[in-house]
Amino acid sequence: MYIGIDLGGTNIAVGLVDDTPKVIAQASRPTLSTRPYEEIVKDMAELCEEVAIKGGCSMAEIQGIGIGSPGSVDSKAGVILYANNLGWSNIPLVEELKKYFPAIPIAVENDANAAAYGEYAVNGNGAESFVAITLGTGIGGGVVLNNQILRGCNGAGGELGHISMVFDGEPCTCGKVGCWEAYASVTALIRQTKAAIEANPDSLMATKAAEEGKVSGRTAFEAAKAGDAAAQKVVDAYLTYAAEGIVSIINIFQPEVLVIGGGISREGDYLLNPIKEYAKKYVYGAAFCRTELKIASLFNDAGIIGAALASVQ
């Protein structure tokens, strides 16, 4: 049995993970990130005990505790170097949690890398090279090579959302402009959909948005499926942006398996098939490309499972 902790800016989610690997018990609390970190870690420790009880095991049976944290992480030292949304710099997270569980191996990973490792454990089929990307509010990414997370020298290696897509393009959350994230995240899709609604106020897409009182990542996809030409244009452009980034990633790593997760991945084959077609055409040496493209299967559990398993990596 393992415990995975998904530390977010809003919530601390903790799960008990078995050997399958599956989350068999869960608990969460609000992070309240402006508190001193010692208080946040105390909540983590209490949540660990809570999920162990819920899952019917004792802390003595726990083989490892893993934490997935936002930001730059020094996994070897167990320190969060910098996490913008927690307001943290140089926080000795592992040392602090060790005070509660001195006998259990504890480790910390960047959260996107932990999630990638979770997908690798379940969907990687033992691949030597594996990439996971998450098309969500932003674009997260993680790379696993020979069963090791590619951490990079500042612990946030595999930040695939910030590869350049358009020189002089849209502003990105990272401070740069033109990043892939600024074109292929859900946030970007919503921006693209809103612009198309403004230009096509009589479209089905505009009617749907008015009915729902908001534009979401599904608005354009649903209207396109119902035959709306303006929505189809939005979807086609979005899929091209998504596929362009994936082609670059395949060119860099030539991974055996590349998994796509995040909110948009719920579109399934409607998302995956056009990306596969595009990759078949444009990947370097396309005729010989053996990268298998898949939709992620773990969704919210990926971070917990990945952190849990990475604790004993």
Ligand SMILES: [Zn+2]
């Ligand atoms: Zn960026």
